[in-house]
Amino acid sequence: MEKLNDLKQLMDRAVENYPDNVAFTIKIAKEKYRDVTYREYADEVSFLGEALIDRGYSDSKIALYGKNSYGWFEANVAAQLMGAVSVPLDKDLKYDELELSLERCQAAVIFYDKKQAAFVKQAVESGKTNIKDAFPVYDCQETGIDDLIEEGRSLRRQGVNKMADVVIDPDRVSFLIFTSGTTALSKIVMLSQRNIAADVTAMRNAVYFGDDETSIALLPYHHTYGSTGQWYFLAGGSRTTFCDGLKHIQQNLKEYGVSGMFGVPLLIESIYKRIMKTLDKNHLTGYVNAMRKVTRGLNFAKIDVRRRVFRGIVDALGGKLRLVVLGASAADPEVIKALNDFGVVCLQGYGLTETSPVVTSERVESRREGSVGQPLEGIHVDISDPDQNGVGEIIIRGDTVMKGYYNDEEDTEEVLRDGWFYTGDLGYIDKDGFLYITGRKKNVIVLRNGKNVFPEELEEEIGKIPYVAENIVVGLDNEVEGRDIVVTAKIVYDKEAFAGKSHDEIEQAVQADIDKINDTVPAYKRIKRVIVTDEPMVKTSTQKVKRFIEIQKIEEEERKAREKRAEQAEEK
Numbered sequence: 001m002e003k004l005n006d007l008k009q010l011m012d013r014a015v016e017n018y019p020d021n022v023a024f025t026i027k028i029a030k031e032k033y034r035d036v037t038y039r040e041y042a043d044e045v046s047f048l049g050e051a052l053i054d055r056g057y058s059d060s061k062i063a064l065y066g067k068n069s070y071g072w073f074e075a076n077v078a079a080q081l082m083g084a085v086s087v088p089l090d091k092d093l094k095y096d097e098l099e100l101s102l103e104r105c106q107a108a109v110i111f112y113d114k115k116q117a118a119f120v121k122q123a124v125e126s127g128k129t130n131i132k133d134a135f136p137v138y139d140c141q142e143t144g145i146d147d148l149i150e151e152g153r154s155l156r157r158q159g160v161n162k163m164a165d166v167v168i169d170p171d172r173v174s175f176l177i178f179t180s181g182t183t184a185l186s187k188i189v190m191l192s193q194r195n196i197a198a199d200v201t202a203m204r205n206a207v208y209f210g211d212d213e214t215s216i217a218l219l220p221y222h223h224t225y226g227s228t229g230q231w232y233f234l235a236g237g238s239r240t241t242f243c244d245g246l247k248h249i250q251q252n253l254k255e256y257g258v259s260g261m262f263g264v265p266l267l268i269e270s271i272y273k274r275i276m277k278t279l280d281k282n283h284l285t286g287y288v289n290a291m292r293k294v295t296r297g298l299n300f301a302k303i304d305v306r307r308r309v310f311r312g313i314v315d316a317l318g319g320k321l322r323l324v325v326l327g328a329s330a331a332d333p334e335v336i337k338a339l340n341d342f343g344v345v346c347l348q349g350y351g352l353t354e355t356s357p358v359v360t361s362e363r364v365e366s367r368r369e370g371s372v373g374q375p376l377e378g379i380h381v382d383i384s385d386p387d388q389n390g391v392g393e394i395i396i397r398g399d400t401v402m403k404g405y406y407n408d409e410e411d412t413e414e415v416l417r418d419g420w421f422y423t424g425d426l427g428y429i430d431k432d433g434f435l436y437i438t439g440r441k442k443n444v445i446v447l448r449n450g451k452n453v454f455p456e457e458l459e460e461e462i463g464k465i466p467y468v469a470e471n472i473v474v475g476l477d478n479e480v481e482g483r484d485i486v487v488t489a490k491i492v493y494d495k496e497a498f499a500g501k502s503h504d505e506i507e508q509a510v511q512a513d514i515d516k517i518n519d520t521v522p523a524y525k526r527i528k529r530v531i532v533t534d535e536p537m538v539k540t541s542t543q544k545v546k547r548f549i550e551i552q553k554i555e556e557e558e559r560k561a562r563e564k565r566a567e568q569a570e571e572k
Contacts, residue, residue, distance in 0.1 A: 001204040001235065004197035006170040007080045010235050015042045018211055018237030025214075025241045025256065026070045036070070038237065045074055046163050047152030048145065049082035053162045054155055055133065057109055061176065063087040063102065063131075065120065066113025068217045068242055071137030071145045073230055075111040076221070080174060080193065083166045087176045088222035090540075095119045102129040105176050105188065105406070111145060114138045170194035173403055177224055179353050188406035189353045191224075198399035199356040200231045202376035206361050207325060207347065211237030213259040214320075216252060218243055218267065224357040225327050229262040250274075253318025260323035265331035266543040268324055268346070272335045275316055288313075292341040306343035313342045327351055327358065328544060330437065330456070332463060333369060348372050350435060354421055355379075356400040360435045371434035382420070383429060390428040391438050395420040426454070443547065445475030447485050453525050461517050462489060467497035470537050473527065474551050476558060488529040489514065490554060495534050507532050531557070 004010050019039040026034045062079040064086060066072055079086045087105045089098065091113065098119050110131055112120045117136065124131050136144040175191040215233045217240055219226030233240050241256040243249055250271065279285045295306045307314050324339065327349045339346040345364055350372035351357035359381060362373035375381045379398040386392035401421045404412035415422045424441045439454035446452055455473035462471045470492040475485040491510055498506045510532050518526040531554065538546045
């Protein structure tokens with residue numbers, strides 16, 4: 001793809017090249033759908049922008065608050081093409097978080113979904129926000145997005161066309177995006193249209209997705225990966241559909257004939273586990289594993305029969321799924337390998353909100369187990385202060401790097417230095433340019449002897465235990481002064497795996513498996529404390545564990561346990 005400089009250029013090219021292609025399929029009711037072509041979509045977006053300009057919101061910040069929907073992204077595109085600033089908000093924000101977010105970004109307009117209506121009304125009436133207008137993206141009695149489109153259509157009939165006079169500055173701040181907040185108070189990342197357009201260009205030149213194919217919008221639009229992914233699909237003239245909910249994902253893949261999607265590891269891993277359970281139930285696991293070896297050998301000899309041999313599994317994935325691009329966190333290597341063996345190409349990538357987001361990606365023709373691929377075109381990746389093993393902080397330079405953090409010069413100066421963005425992630429680059437992530441700088445457990453324990457290494461091993469649903473590894477202060485940090489694992493287990501077992505029996509089984517892991521690592525890396533629970537961890541909308549919150553919970557539980565032990569000691 002030729003280089004894109006801004007999002008208006010992206011949309012103009014899409015409409016010019018694919019005017020009659022279906023851009024979106026919207027489910028109106030059961031077995032009732034509406035197809036929207038690229039030409040129709042561009043018209044609706046233009047009318048919406050016209051109405052917002054007429055209402056005085058040309059340079060305003062426009063918040064978007066709700067689940068993925070046609071209206072959500074339509075409002076986002078309109079905001080960009082009219083020269084405003086999009087402020088995507090997590091649909092799961094509680095009221096206090098919403099109010100604080102609106103205060104911090106000073107949005108004047110908010111588009112919202114049905115489930116968010118009560119919070120939006122409260123925020124508008126509170127007097128603490130700058131919201132002047134709130135528009136629903138669903139059918140209701142209030143003035144909503146469809147009414148605005150009709151307002152714009154009416155203005156156009158009257159000869160008004162202020163949208164045509166909008167001049168896009170590709171380097172102006174066009175997006176204010178709250179980071180996922182897995183550690184503390186979210187920062188607000190400032191991105192320009194050039195940032196997003198550059199990333200879309202690079203992504204399309206790395207991974208092919210045809211104009212006759214169908215995607216499904218799984219990743220939340222308020223997250224840069226989900227939003228940039230949608231621009232990626234629009235740039236290529238393909239069709240986008242929407243999921244009815246994660247429990248319906250397999251049904252939706254088949255319903256729409258989805259051939260590709262951007263996702264997170266937890267999603268694809270859960271689907272894989274369901275497939276494997278079915279195979280186990282039908283005593284087919286051994287046969288499938290044997291045939292995987294056979295087809296892998298044939299594929300190496302340029303004879304690809306994978307999708308025919310594993311037709312039943314491919315059908316369970318919708319029948320047409322051929323491409324899954326994963327990001328946000330590391331995926332289980334076995335899942336990646338299995339999907340590829342079944343004929344579904346599964347690629348891993350790496351990125352951050354601050355980099356629009358994708359930095360590296362595997363290519364269909366260029367993959368390496370354990371890596372997150374090579375840098376995309378026009379993006380430079382290096383390692384700062386590498387140790388003797390080549391591991392150091394990952395730094396990035398290129399047109400995709402953010403403008404900075406909104407109203408936060410101190411943090412901006414800390415991460416943007418001499419033209420490089422310092423990610424805070426640790427990794428190394430091999431001789432062929434493949435990047436490997438080894439951990440998060442802030443997550444590293446530093447022991448008193450100066451040795452470092454990277455939690456992600458241990459978490460990956462724990463995650464291989466079949467009944468482990470989630471886990472994190474943290475370092476806790478020892479209650480005895482002078483003792484070293486206690487490497488601690490919190491493990492969430494699958495209740496079905498321990499049906500009928502007591503908690504003591506479950507703890508013993510888990511400890512036995514942790515002991516096996518401890519036998520394979522140096523003494524300083526051994527897990528000394530294990531917390532076992534069936535309560536899911538607190539996660540972001542992209543299913544990353546909110547480590548900061550989980551560590552606080554663990555520390556609070558440890559504090560209470562110490563107090564209880566102290567009380568028992570006094571009684572004795």
